[in-house]
Amino acid sequence: MNVYATDDPRSTLTPVSASPPDHDAPIAAAQYVDLGRLLSPDAATSAGRTVVVRAQNVVLAHTAARAGDDLDNGTLDGELAVVVTDDSPAFTVHVDGEEHLIDEPGLVVVPPGTSRLAVHGDGPLVRLFETGEPAWRERAVNAGAYALDHPRVTLLRRWPEPVGGRAVRFYRLAGVPDEPGRFGRVFRTRAFMVNFLPPQEGPRDPRRLSPHTHDDFEQLSLAVRGTYVHHIRTPWLNDSTGWRDDEHVTLGSPSLAVIPPPTVHTSAAVDPGVNQLIDIFSPPRADFSAKPGWVLNADDYPAP
Template sequence: MYDSSDPRSTLASAADRPAPTQFAGAECGKFYETAPQEDDANGRTWFIRSQNCVVAYTEARDGAHFVRSAQPDEYVLLLPEAGVSAEILTPDGRIAVAGYSIAFVPPGASEIRISGAGPVVRLLTARAEDLAAKCVNAAAYRTPQPNIAPFAPWPDAAAGRRVHAYSLDVPDEPGRFGRIWRGSTLMVNFLPPQSGPRDVTKLSPHHHDDFEQISLALEGAFTHHLRWPWTTNLNNWRDDLHEYCAAPSAMVIPPPAIHTSRGMLEGINQLVDIFCPPRRDFSLKPGWVLNHTDYPMPSESSNAAA
């Protein structure tokens, strides 16, 4: 349910599916009040996961150095501040990535060298088993959760497996929802910053049938409101959740929980939504995916998120 001014109100409805009968709970990581899983020369790093995705949030030290020797698939580097940049090294060479940018890094061997101190976010699929095991909530996914479609990657970039980097400095545009980029494994929506608390008369409660959403708070604070459907079996009912999360934090929202997030503080409230694999409905909206010419969509018959 969207306000008429919300561009998502134009999204096509999903096809009817059998009603789910079991539900998973949300997973919440409040990095500001918990110890990091790593504290070393690179900085302080927190790991949290969904069924398909691993989020590594680092308060990086200048000169931090992240290495993937045999990464199984493409991953994302997100540099949310202008003062923190990176150099990415792959067998194809080196590429400089400015601060306030997003980069898609190919599978295989890669190194990331950070210049400046500040937040650095890496997003990987759960196929990065070494990092998935570090997640504070790893136990929640020892058994696959219900209602989530099997992970299936999208096609590689049209220009082949190489680093693709993009500036986050993209102006808002009427009718477009957020600032969305996609690769072969992940879609990232770096939402426009909310200035001040969100208007409580224009929230956007909605649900996803078969894919998760990770909402990463980078600045300010948000209350994440979640509600699960009722079924004929009272034992499967879940209480509503109204979780206050300051930044930095991550909320993992499982399907088909109804959800909406509300910026809470005066000043800037910055949220980033993460989907693994990319969303087909967003991809079908003309102009919504800013790098759509670089990454082709899968065919209609392929097994991808809808």
């Protein structure tokens, strides 16, 4: 089920299933994490100001960073992605004896290995790790929800190595205007796809929502500004013991909704001020990747 307005760029998508989902498996419950409530702004260390949440293939670490913090990422087998918003502080990426200053919004990709972030101001920093990194996976506040893999979600198989080899890459949002026919500002890595949706002034028109489903992947909707109502409907299967009432969950920012397949879902901004969502997927979406011009760093990160 996909209900898009004719002027919604997603109305032109062709569904691509990475692997046949287990249609007999139970449908997982959606998860809602109020990051602001869980954060400890008075904690002395960055670890005490970090909330870790996971999905099937990705771990999200949200840190209320302060100037002078040294965020140790550990030694990673896969790439690290850092989501930098308008409210994030400047920081320096230290990796392989190199230093890379980041002082504007965008997406940073850090190659595998040992790295750390030296923070130069106060504000939120969001890091994305693969769930194959046990030191991060096991810190998740919702780890129990993934004690067993979710059979309806395609497991991550990394996409091809980046062109030009492994390196720190920074994709700036500045200079990337909204473009008719393109949905948001989309970047991908070998393991993740991040879509910076444009800020919205005021509530979303309730007559122009976009309920839709995904066959075999989760969607992580990270609210970085404003307030959203996440509307989620679980389809009825033969086993009525798994049926759920429709959900209409209101979350402020920062917050995260983990939306499982094949639930019907749409999110509506309701704050009178600025509202903004960032959507995260793992593995990268094949349908978005198939649209020419949608993935802004496709030349660096080729599709399979």
